[in-house]
Amino acid sequence: MTETPAPEGTPAPAGAPDPDAPIRVFLVDDHGLFRSGVRAELDRGVAGSPEIEVAGEAGSVEEAVAGIAHLRPDVVLLDVHMPDGGGAEVLRRVRPNQPEVVFLALSVSDAAEDVIAVIRAGARGYVTKTISATELGDAVRRVRAGDPVFSPRLAGFVLDAFSDRPGAAPAVDPELDLLTRRERDVLRLLARGYAYKEIAGELFISVKTVETHVSSVLRKTQLSNRYELSRWASDRRLV
Amino acid sequence: MLTRRRSGRLVAGVAGGVADHLGIPVLWVRVAFVLLAGAQGSGVLAYALLWMFVRQEGLDVRRAVDRRERQQALGLTVLALGVGLAAATLNNGVIGWIVGPLGVAGVGVAVVWREADEAQRRRWAVGARAGVLGMGGSGGRAMVIRIVAGVLFVASGIAVFLLGQLNLGQLQFGVLAVLATIVGVAVLTVPWWVRLVRELGEERRERIVESERAEIAAHLHDSVLQTLALIQRQAADPREVQRLARGQERELRTWLYGPTGYGRGGTKAPTLDERLSVALGAAAAEVEDTYAITVNPVFVGDVPLDDGLRALVLASREAIVNAAKHAGVEEISVYVEVEAEQDGGEVHVFVRDRGKGFDPDAVPADRHGLADSIHRRMERHHGTVRLRSTPGEGTEVHLAMPVGAAEGQDQDGARQDDARQDDARQDDARQDDARQDDARHDERGDPVPAPTDEHEDAPR
Structure with a gap:
């Protein structure tokens, strides 16, 4: 993807390179056992097209930065918790040089601040490690095609962070610091476990429109000044 | 420095x-x-x-x-x-x-x-x-x-x-x-x-670090090692292994990331029944343990419990149990949203599965689970229930309950239910006696006096 979370926020045209070429995936996780597990699952062939192949893997931030620069994968599956700064550090170091690489955070952590931190650092999506192989394959294809991947939990976190509680700081930039009604609806359905197609049916809009809304939510999550979002990140010196 | x-x-x-x-x-x-x-x-x-x-x-x-x-x-x-x-x-x-x-x-x-x-x-x-x-x-x-x-x-x-x-x-x-x-x-x-x-x-x-290390070691020993040992002994039964692993995962997660957990620097044990998310999370966990399925609760916002919300928790639990028993799925999504306003607001709970589904009109009238435990309980506290189910596509139960609503007339009934629920939670199934669950779940599977037909098609 040539797309970065640019202010316009529209997803890049899907499959800008060759849509049928296999998607090359790079695994970053400090647990060798988990890496080999994911690798085996992805190599065994996850049904669907295009195919997914594991191009390489890394167990530390240094290895990951070097490996991604060398192998130029399409998608990086990124662990959130690692020594030396974790997933956010990898994002911080790789993204300026290789904006075309797409990151999908894959983490065992359930903590909102961890998840929001990698999303804000530039990951295109977040899924938990308990995800099934088929769903993981779908998620990889979807981020590769330019669409963000929101697990229900992530949708919940984002809704929570953008919710207007009594006493919340007023929005500085309404364009970025508030979700539109439609975006909120889409997020709610995502949090309820709906697939994009089901959301489209429920709200009487097209799947493409759902994708646009989700992209715009992702962009707002990454760029918004909302206190809750900034605080999580800045508390941990991630921004 | x-x-x-x-x-x-x-x-x-x-x-x-x-x-x-x-x-x-x-x-x-x-x-x-x-x-x-x-x-x-x-x-x-x-x-x-x-x-x-x-x-x-x-x-x-x-x-x-x-x-x-x-x-x-x-x-x-x-x-x-x-x-x-x-x-x-x-x-x-x-x-x-x-x-x-x-x-x-x-x-x-x-x-x-x-x-x-x-x-x-x-x-x-x-x-x-x-x-x-x-x-x-x-x-x-x-x-x-x-x-x-x-x-x-x-x-x-x-x-x-x-x-x-x-x-x-x-x-x-x-x-x-x-x-x-x-x-x-x-x-x-x-x-x-x-x-x-x-x-x-x-x-x-160094002493502080040392005691910290000892605490972590003790915790891992008491929980994770025990579970791993159990898993090895149960290796032939994938269902049991799944249940043990999921239960342990949940416990460790609460310990690490929970509101009063280790990662939050909390020291006191979490008190149940205080907040909606804790109570509903516990209910979901209990069902998860009993039926060896995965329940993924997602919370947006939180409120302290009141009588209406306690009824909501029990109704949600019943809805999750129903899904676990009848839908034939491995995973159930639970989404809880609190629309907090200065005076009151509303709590919405969505329980969704992608299982068999059924025709709501065709449910026999003597099936108490839906009627008693969900509909009536919600109505007593001025809540609403909406049910959507399509055969083959799954079921979604939408429960809505106003926060701080006027007290329902049937207080005593609700209280009894609550008390029973607490009993059930106290003998919460630990991993080591998980095998006895089969016997036990019949006693405590349903908080309401359950009709016999509810149990015959339990997923075992």
Whole structure:
């Protein structure tokens, strides 16, 4: 993807390179056992097209930065918790040089601040490690095609962070610091476990429109000044 | 953190350390100290204080220092002392001749302190933990000579200073001499005092880390290791393994990331029933344990429980149980949203599965689960239930309950249910007796008096 979370926020045209070429995936996780597990699952062939192949893997931030620069994968599956700064550090170091690489955070952590931190650092999506192989394959294809991947939990976190509680700081930039009604609806359905197609049916809009809304939510999550979002990140010196 | 340089230093590495800390050339810092020395000698004082209280850097970092810089630094040091003395003399003639001998004493102190730095370095290098005063022995004769010389400097400085006060009487001289000696000894031993305090602090920190480690080890042993052992023994039964693993995962997650968990620095045990998310999370966990399925609750917002919300939790639990029993799926999504407003608001719970689904109109009237446990309970507390189900596509139950609603008429009924629920939770299935669950779940699967047909099609 040539797309970065640019202010316009529209997803890049899907499959800008060759849509049928296999998607090359790079695994970053400090647990060798988990890496080999994911690798085996992805190599065994996850049904669907295009195919997914594991191009390489890394167990530390240094290895990951070097490996991604060398192998130029399409998608990086990124662990959130690692020594030396974790997933956010990898994002911080790789993204300026290789904006075309797409990151999908894959983490065992359930903590909102961890998840929001990698999303804000530039990951295109977040899924938990308990995800099934088929769903993981779908998620990889979807981020590769330019669409963000929101697990229900992530949708919940984002809704929570953008919710207007009594006493919340007023929005500085309404364009970025508030979700539109439609975006909120889409997020709610995502949090309820709906697939994009089901959301489209429920709200009487097209799947493409759902994708646009989700992209715009992702962009707002990454760029918004909302206190809750900034605080999580800045508390941990991630921004 | 500010540390004093260990290599590439002239006196104590203070200037170098400050320069490293501020990211500016060391020359600037040295010049600044010289200039400050001109202001009532405050530069010299500042240097001494930094020397006393800033620790040396821990590792031997090699710095190349060329001769020119070394000479420059030496010149600046002499200049600083000179400037300090001159400033003092200019300001006040009396202070001038006091400062003279005290200056000599100061040089002596510097020599001894420097020796203490060396002793510290050697200790680190050898890795031996000598006693607090164990600076002898490893340094050799040169060190002893240097220390003796330093002490002599101090002593003679003080002596000359005192002799300058010849107009004093015998008694006053004696008292002053004792005081001066005490001050001299105190100043000379400053490095050892500082080290003593630091070591005490470090020891305390190590103890804290140690107990922390012990706590984590104990927790892992009690929970994770036990579960792994159980899993090995149950390896032939994938369902049981799944249940054990999921239960352990949930427990560890709560411990790590939960509202009062380890990762939050919380120490007190979480109290159930306080908040909606805790109560509903516990209910979901219980169903998960009982039916060996995965329930993924997602919460947006949270409120303290009231009677209406307790009923909501029980109704949600029933909905999750229904999904677990009848939908034939491995996973159930639960989404809870609190629409908080200043006065009240509403809580929505969505329980969704992608299982078999059914035709809501075709449910026999004697099926109490849906009617009693969900519909009536919600109605009693002014909540609403909406059910959507399509055969083959799954079911979604939408429960809505106003927050802080007027008390329902049928309070007692609701209370009884609550009490029963609490009982059920107290004998919460632990992993080690998970096998007995089959027998037990019949007793506690449904909080309402369950009709017999509810149990015959339980997923076992």
